[in-house]
Amino acid sequence: MAGGGRLVQPLTAPPRTPPRADPAPTRWQYRWARLKLSPLFRGFVRVGLPFGLTLGAGLWYFSDQDRRDAMNLMIADVRQEIETRPEFMVQMMAVDGAGDSVSEDIREIVPVDFPVSSFDLDLDAIRDTITSLEAVRTASVRIRPGGVLQVQVTERVPVILWRGPEGLELVDAEGIAVGAIAARDERPDLPLIAGLGAADAVDEALAILASAAPLADRMRGLERMGERRWDVVLDRGQRILLPADRPVGALDRVIAMDAAQDMLARDIAAIDLRLPGRPTLRLNDQSLKELWRIKTVDVDQQ
Numbered sequence: 001m002a003g004g005g006r007l008v009q010p011l012t013a014p015p016r017t018p019p020r021a022d023p024a025p026t027r028w029q030y031r032w033a034r035l036k037l038s039p040l041f042r043g044f045v046r047v048g049l050p051f052g053l054t055l056g057a058g059l060w061y062f063s064d065q066d067r068r069d070a071m072n073l074m075i076a077d078v079r080q081e082i083e084t085r086p087e088f089m090v091q092m093m094a095v096d097g098a099g100d101s102v103s104e105d106i107r108e109i110v111p112v113d114f115p116v117s118s119f120d121l122d123l124d125a126i127r128d129t130i131t132s133l134e135a136v137r138t139a140s141v142r143i144r145p146g147g148v149l150q151v152q153v154t155e156r157v158p159v160i161l162w163r164g165p166e167g168l169e170l171v172d173a174e175g176i177a178v179g180a181i182a183a184r185d186e187r188p189d190l191p192l193i194a195g196l197g198a199a200d201a202v203d204e205a206l207a208i209l210a211s212a213a214p215l216a217d218r219m220r221g222l223e224r225m226g227e228r229r230w231d232v233v234l235d236r237g238q239r240i241l242l243p244a245d246r247p248v249g250a251l252d253r254v255i256a257m258d259a260a261q262d263m264l265a266r267d268i269a270a271i272d273l274r275l276p277g278r279p280t281l282r283l284n285d286q287s288l289k290e291l292w293r294i295k296t297v298d299v300d301q302q
Helices: 027-037 039-061 065-083 100-109 123-131 198-211 247-261 285-301
Strands: 092-096 136-144 148-155 158-164 167-172 177-181 192-194 219-225 229-234 239-241 268-272 280-283
Touching: 027 039, 092 100, 100 123, 100 148, 123 136, 123 148, 158 177, 158 198, 167 198, 192 198, 198 219, 198 229, 198 247, 229 247
Parallel strands: 092 148, 158 192, 192 219, 239 268
Antiparallel strands: 136 148, 158 167, 167 177, 219 229, 229 239, 268 280
């Protein structure tokens, strides 16, 4: 205490106010905040990271061969149980659109032992096997409700009979051999063609046969000559030798001449039309000898 009775306070510095914290984030905090807001990072955290952890755990778990074998066995058992359920079993095969012989051939070549699971059937392979038959034009295969393997077949229709190197064969309009027969009288309703390459020109043969309808009673068939042209074979050994080009028109002229002069009723062996501008008649041997005899008599008389 000083004089005068006044209390003297010691001199002290005023209290210091603490500095205010800067509210702005640091550079790394700012980048981290921006990264967390980016769609790529959020997608990685939500999808990529869990997927990676799960994949890693799965790879680690199945790195053991025993665990892999156990899993494969379990999958095979579950699959077998599902595939052999009654609703998935095929009990029989039905063939529609085919004759008895073709139907029997289909049942023989289709390698299926019934009952069989529908999962074990390769329908495309079965269809290809069926269409490999000569007599089958098209085929469709499906599994019908009730456990039936349904085969719908369109057969090739033979339109002509071909006497070829393999014997008598039935041929359709496309020249494809449908089957074989043992004797001509098994299909008397079909016209006959013969010769090498005859089946490759069935369309032309059918056109010639249609034009030769007025000669149907005498027709024996057509023969392919040199794989390039046709001979019309009639009864009594007569032949009409058609040209390679426009054979139908040449045959029409012969039929017109026969209608006018009854030419084919005469003792003619062949009518050669291979040269369109110079048709030739070939007589039989007996007629030729008689013709020479008559000419000889005429010469002697002169």
